[in-house]
Amino acid sequence: MIKKLLLFVLLAGAGVMFWTGISDYEVKQDLNPIASYYADQGLEETGAANLVTAVVVRYRGLDTLGEVVILFLTASILGFFLIKRDGKNDFRESSEILKTASRLLEPIIILAGVYVFVNGHLTPGGGFQGGAILASALILAYLANPNDSISKTLLKITESFSGLSFVIIGVLGIILAGGFLDSTLLPAGSIGNLISAGVIPIIYLFVGLKVGSELAGIVTNLKYAPKNESE
């Protein structure tokens, strides 16, 4: 009880700390200089109508590369745990409803996912969102047929290929444009078109594929539940 009380005092302290952090917050009227630079120049510099995309893919491209790396890293670390069961598939069959529904929904979801990431530079959305939708389709397929696993090799190759391409595009940026991950190595094209905004759609394509395959990979890998050491 005393311990709980002390913890509560500590929590209150943390609350005070965070509250002090926003105590001088003022309701904003204008964008700060950097943000207004992006708002003013973003479209021109990147060709992306979606300014968040402009920031994510170009201005803060290194962060984006980093977050792709985190998913990749998570997937790799999961690899440590994987101890193959000798081909035994002991999952219960899924219900007929799930199977049928998934057959109906999968193509639509995949299509939606692809739409979201190829249009990332124009409309809300982008590689991560699209990739997540894509993954949900794959996971749905997996839940419907846990025993017919999606080809792991295919997932891995997609993952690595997309990642490598992302890096190569980044390096091409140094050679052909202003620096690492400079998205202007292809012409901006006419704004609002699908094929525009330099390499942003291409990067988002790879990000989408990568995120989709990685998330799906993480979930399907959990099927190989880690074996007990002592067994």
Place this chain on the structure above:
Amino acid sequence: MITLEYITLGTGILLMLMGIWGLFTQKNLIKIVIGFTLVDTGIHILMVSIGHIKNRTAPIIDDAVNASEAADKVVDPIPQAMVLTAIVIGLGITALMLTFVVKMAKDNNSLNVSNFKSLKW
């Protein structure tokens, strides 16, 4: 005056505190991980709130927002980009934590955090 900003900022902090409380008091490893995700979500709300500007729209240039007046019409795109990154990172960490938990639970047949004290001092 209480405006939307303060409400969302407060919500974010409250959510973080709830998460921290979970981290402090829950014994179940999975609930501890949930505590972490609550903290994370609280931060995400905080981040988005900080990018918010009243009466403005999403930072996408289209029919509603003209390129030339974008700076006066849209909210700050940077926190939105950051929150996107933060969400993905949080996702990766959560997935990894859960995997560790699964492994630990299989090894020791327990999910109680107090049962994993073989290393100390």
Place this chain on the structure above:
Amino acid sequence: MVAPIYIVAIALGIAFSLGFFGKKSTGFATGLFYAALAAISFISVQWFTGFIFNGQSSTEVFTAGLKPPFSISLQMGLPEAIITTMINLAGFMGAVFFADQLKKYGVHLMITYLLLIMGLNVIVMTRDIFNLFVFLEISSIAMAGMALVTQEKKSVQAGFKYLIATAIISALLLVGIILTYNYGESLYINDLLAANLTGIKAGATAIFLILMPVILELKPFPANGWGLDMYQATHPVVGSLLSAASATASIFVLYKLAPLGGDTGMQVIAVLGGLTFVASNLMGLKQSHAGRMLGYSSIAQTGLVMMVIGLQPVLGEHTLFIGFSILLTHFLAKAGLFWLRGILNTDKLKEWGKLRNTPLLLFVFVLFIVALTGFPPFPSFFGKWELVMQLANSGHGWWIAFILLGSLLEAVYLFRWVGYSLKIKSKEQTEQKAHKLIPVYLFAGILLTSVYFYLSHFYPDSMMQYVPLAFVALMFVLEFLPAIIKNIISIGGMAAYSWLLTDQYLGEDNLRFFFALIFLVGGILTMIPGFRQKGKRVGFYPAAVMMYAGLAMLISATDLLQFFIAWEIMTLGSYLLIIRGKRSIKHAFSYMLFSLGGAFAMLAGFGFAQAGNPGIGLDVLANMTYLPHLTAILLAIGFMTKTAALGLHIWLPGAHAEAESDVSPMVSAILLKAGVFGLMLLFIGMGAEAAGGHPLVIALGWLGALSALVGNLAASFQEDAKKLLAYSSIGQLGYILFAFSMMTHLGWLAGLTYVAGHASYKAILFLGIGAVVIRTGTHNMYQMGGLIKKMPLTFIGVLFAIITLAGIPPLAGFAGKWLFYNAVIMKGWYLQGAIVFTAGIIAFLYSFRILYAVFLGQLKDQHRKVKEAPITYLIPMFILMVGIMIFSAQPHLVLKPLGNMISGFFPSNMLDWNGGTALTSLGYWNGFQVAVIIMIMFAILTGWLLLTSRKAKKVGQFNIVYAAERPERPETTHMAYNMFAGYNKAVGFLAAPGITNIWRKIDAFFHDLGDWMRRIYSGNAQSYLIHIVAYTVIVFMIINFGI
């Protein structure tokens, strides 16, 4: 120059490509993996050399083709180049060491490893705080993943704790970043630095929430249980990466961001770092698990660097040098030690004796520990030296005390470990895989190479001062030669160097010449017994030469730094010599601790002494302005640990008695004089004659008198012959201290006479008794006896020495005594004088005891076949005897020049010479006359005895009446056993080990305290999370509300 962005591009490109390889074809994948590490190492090394040799200027790489703050940029300057080089080197070598595991886990491990190293590189270079957050997460996750390389329950738990702890820390950081963005309107570090956010409360909180997580990443006490578990439970390579790569990167991040916090922030960082340094070392005391102990030590060292970063406002331009020097040593040594842990494959400290089977590995191990504990000439020493000097200059005495306390605690557990590995034998062989040895040897090589750069940086012009050091290095290289050749080389080197010193100092500076003579000629003589050794005598020559090199450098030191370097090298060499004895492990340990304690007192003293002075020349001792009294006390304590004054003496008896037979004279007759030399320099600095009334000097006089009394008394009660001699050294050094403390001409002359006398007779005694020990195989006097017949030459030598020691005419000891009594009476120190005189009488007790019990009485059965002492022992003994005889007959030959020299400090000469006759106001004395008179008296007495006792019959050696003992009975009936029982009953309490008990209690106190403190690490992941949040909140409250 390859742009630093390629570090990211190459590492990521190859990491992603590795994904193509599944589990198969790992051969090619491994090649790619190593190529990637090599490439990124190449890039950072290339920048590093560019900065050092080609005057490269620092550069900022912009991503996305835009300048910051609009895009993320990476900075590559000299600091970044150094840090990334360190990280990549540790990464590459760790990967080489890791080859086995890489094969086992394949691409998963390679990817994780590569991304870890890449992440660390980016957090060093990036200038964007959000980018910092992203890559910090990458490296934290990768590190947690690396825990899985050891697939045990423990390591999975450790990985989980690490993961969840760093996740919470990063969450705090993220809050800090978004708040900072709100108030600072930028994520570019340079903008934020310019913005001065700490002006408003919320801005300060935002900065706090950025800096605090960075501090937490460095695992500050007490919110660091998760880090310790990680060190303990993971593979040694992971430990090396945590300690050498990850901590290095995190420290740099702190350095980069610390200015955001302004002065308050700096203060907080310094305090938290200092606390971590001391507390972690305190808790390290009780560790018995090598991995966890290294963890405590790593955290402590990181804390120290953190403290240096926080002290920036005080240290100014020196910050980088100090921080880097400490960091570099920690980096090399810790990585090396973790790898050694992997090679030995044991975490039980006592099993590290396995190293003995591979001398080169043992050498490297000791090298790492020695460097880590801040011994010169390794970088960390120079860092700590500069740190202490700068702190003293700015009047931060308490910080110095704190740092030195922490350093001493660290030395306690590290040198205990060294002791185990040097002494505990093990038959187990260590596995010798090249890929595991190469990294260790490479890092040891870098460490040794760094010494050259440091020395040439500090003393570009006086490299001559370090010739002795080079000679030590040579002796290490020549270890493969047989002992005889090495002995010749050592003696030759010492002879050459003493010639050099003679040339330099004779007539110029006779004080230094005098000590040079004692150190080096004494050294040569004590090396002669070494000719007896067969085989290689591994480890002896480097240690002996190191000690003498230190002594020689002590003579030629012209400033405080050189003096201190010499002092520490001498200490290290003598430690390595002393620990060679069969039962020396704990004595050598206590010697090391006292020496280090003394050295740290000296270091602080030197720091205070030079504060306010323009340089650090030895002349600053004459011009102390900052805390002059405390400084003098600290320096006196430092020197007196070597002279073993009462209270600081408890290391001596064991260390001297248990040392090898030819080592005892080295460490007793010669080494102790180093402390005397130091004290003399201090007294000269304090103004010699003027310092006569100084309370410190009076106190030292009392201390000397009491040391003489207690030392002599304790010597009388010893059963162990060498212990007797050792205690008598304490007594003799007490005389010397007393004599110098009188601060008069005669006092000093008496003191110097004693110094020379003690050096010669103690050498003879230890050589003689050492030879007896070699021949009889025992130290116990009651097991000896009657050896006069078997070892007559040894007996003559010992007799000679005893007569000298006891101050009986006609030998030189009497000269000393005469001067001494004159001095005491003239000074008027009657009370102290009385104690000293009493001590002098007690000296007869042990003098008689050793003569009687060893050489007279009945020969034991088992000693019937004992041979005379080895010729190699007799030669130096007789050379010294000749010396004593010359001095005894013609004392003015030596005393006159000494007197002239002393007149430089004490112009009021109280002693006149008339030919060979010394005159004072109290009387006169002529050495030659005294000798003649004594001889005549002796002749008359002998003649009279011969005349009057013609009827007396000759008694055989085995006549039990004469021997006053019964043969072949338990020793309790032996007269020599408990010889002075009566005296013991009466005054024995004076010699009781009360002081030893006090020290023991201090030792127990620190160990218990450390043990109690470490209970906070309950092992529960939840507690660790609470610690992290509580730590942050409490520090926040203290800063904001001063609670």
